[in-house]
Amino acid sequence: MQGIHDLGGREGFGVLQVEKDEPAFHHRWEAAVFAMMFAAGRAGATGNSDRFRHAIERIDPAAYLEDSYYGRWLGGLETLFVEAGVLTREAIDERAQRLGAPLTARVASRPQAPPDPIVGYDASGCLRDLSTPPRFALGDAVQTTLASSPGHTRLPAYARGRPGRITAQHGGWVFPDTHAHGAGEQPAHLYTVAFEGRDLWGPGSEPGVVVHLDLFEPYLLPRKESP
Amino acid sequence: MQGIHDLGGREGFGVLQVEKDEPAFHHRWEAAVFAMMFAAGRAGATGNSDRFRHAIERIDPAAYLEDSYYGRWLGGLETLFVEAGVLTREAIDERAQRLGAPLTARVASRPQAPPDPIVGYDASGCLRDLSTPPRFALGDAVQTTLASSPGHTRLPAYARGRPGRITAQHGGWVFPDTHAHGAGEQPAHLYTVAFEGRDLWGPGSEPGVVVHLDLFEPYLLPRKESP
């Protein structure tokens, strides 16, 4: 899904605002949201980090831009708790309004599809042994696919349909595009792919820039090099 | 500029909400904003429609999504009035707060660059006679450029770096990329270019879709067709 979260290369999102001696949390509620992650895990609501990331991606786009990092987590957590049947949206709305939130306050999360089955973590992480050999070797010329999953995916919009080159092989890893949606781990080979800046942004872009992405094999096609 | 306004092909922006028997304006203030367009023109603040469109593109991205169509116009108009020296941002803020807007209300427009010189309309429109012949003929295979202007441009992000075919020639037109920035009309040949859906969205996309864009010659490169 090329959602609002998929920000690479977009323009007009402001200038850097760097805070000196920034604390880990600016408000107690941010730490509370952090702690709610553990609560969601204990309640069996999280599923896995791919599912959590996708819950954040499904936040209302304006809320995504406005609500800061922990506001986005909060939006994702609301969806997880509601879809797991732990809380109802109505109960959260009602309580927030009782605490002073305006009636018109945006519902932070806006699920657009029926909830997927919740499939949990393997505590050992996401690395998986794969019996199939990798399709691509170091130095291979590749092309990314144009298509992108309508759900969770880790191929950013700016790198769709672009030519790159394999610079590292990372073995087999759980495939986020299926794992986020309760469709299994379906482990795939993971590679680092290097893209020349001019192949992403055109010949007038900054010189000498190479952007590296970690991409799963299903995102990649072989590419014939022009002689 | 691939800003928040450049929405083609982005995902997660909600479902269609179609209103039956919709009025032309939902609130008096929307019509007031419409009328302010004429006021801006009389005050010499508008410049031209390319400049006005770019003023809207420079709105804070969250405001762009939240403020509805006339809210976006309003944001653009604020920028035009301020940059033309007709009003100050402070005066608008102060008045809005006096009317009840919260102190934290977002400033609708957020110019990020020093204002360009204001260059007005030619009342006769944007069509221009060009002595140079068009570079491309009907049926020619073309490729759009990857680069996009950091300012106003009419090549959408979803059609950057993609293969298409010329289906119409429209003669010479004022070039928005320069016209919006006070850098002259620099008329360019305009074409309709057809893109196969699968060349924009990949082989799994909807069948039989062709997307047509009206693109200026500087956006286009010749393309050798694979045999």
Place this chain on the structure above:
Amino acid sequence: MSHDHDHDHETPSGPALRAEALEALLLEKGLLDPAEVDAVIANYGERVGPLNGARVVARAWTDEAYRQRLLADGTAAAAELGIVGGPGGQMERLVVVENGPTVHNVVVCTLCSCYPWALLGLPPRWYKDPAYRSRVVREPRAVLREFGLEVPAEKALKVWDSSAEVRYLVLPERPEGTQGFSEEQLVALVPREAMIGVALVSEPPEAAA
């Protein structure tokens, strides 16, 4: 994007208050007359609407030579009926695209909300909202299905993204059951949505019965 539809709320929205502030300041400077706002409401609320577009469509249905002129040069053919767009009417050049048994056309402006004002009036809200603008170039068949219009897979689907000053009008197919209808009767049948391409022109109820 519930905030995109703030007319459901009772309290004035942020933009409403800022608009009020701007209007007051412009009034004080003598740059805006409240009567002008009333005139805008009267003009676009009542006078300018999709009627001009429907007149063009009905004429094309009843006059084959006009239809051919319309498809060859929309601007000139519209001018024949007294409809002169120009830059102010958001229609310096008009291109008319025709629906038929093998092709369906639909119009959008992904970068802003370009629309042929002189023919169709001001665009409806959904045309300007992010949902339509983002989706219709990527999954037009799915979007049209939400409008209740199923376009068969074997029919070509042409999307026209109005990225320059050319404006597009869809010439819909004339419905069955309208043989012998006068041009005036036909005008009344053509909804705005059919000229954007998100609907067909329905058969008249009496004919369907």
Place this chain on the structure above:
Amino acid sequence: MSHDHDHDHETPSGPALRAEALEALLLEKGLLDPAEVDAVIANYGERVGPLNGARVVARAWTDEAYRQRLLADGTAAAAELGIVGGPGGQMERLVVVENGPTVHNVVVCTLCSCYPWALLGLPPRWYKDPAYRSRVVREPRAVLREFGLEVPAEKALKVWDSSAEVRYLVLPERPEGTQGFSEEQLVALVPREAMIGVALVSEPPEAAA
């Protein structure tokens, strides 16, 4: 995006009130203990920080064999110092990229805010904000200039967009004037920003004087 920095305001923001509501509901259900929130503040506010990363860097600067192991297998080399990331520490696999006379590295996550927690603690706000995430893959030299870091055009600029579970750490260049510094003294010199790649490690003030 002023609302991204609501800590400047006095009134509780929308998210703050919704977080309060959610916390209260989870408390009533016995799913969250307020003490847990205090523990999070204590743990991430005080204990977990960029110190682990600085230890890795200082060791690489003082132990050439360690430096080579670090560049060959970052995960294993971090584990040598007792730093075990795993999925919980957002560092199942660590790759260390080395700055030098011909190359500068900078790390981002354009899709969310992936970051090696186990080495650097929680990411700073700018790392998670749309401005950095959108711009640094497109115009990294301009972004670094805003951080006060001019990377010469002849130096290669490698951007690492953390799009899977691999996490990246920049091994900065050891500054002049630190000959004979102990590992401990070096640790104190390495700011978080240098390990993300938006700063260099400065010469120690006494050395520069």
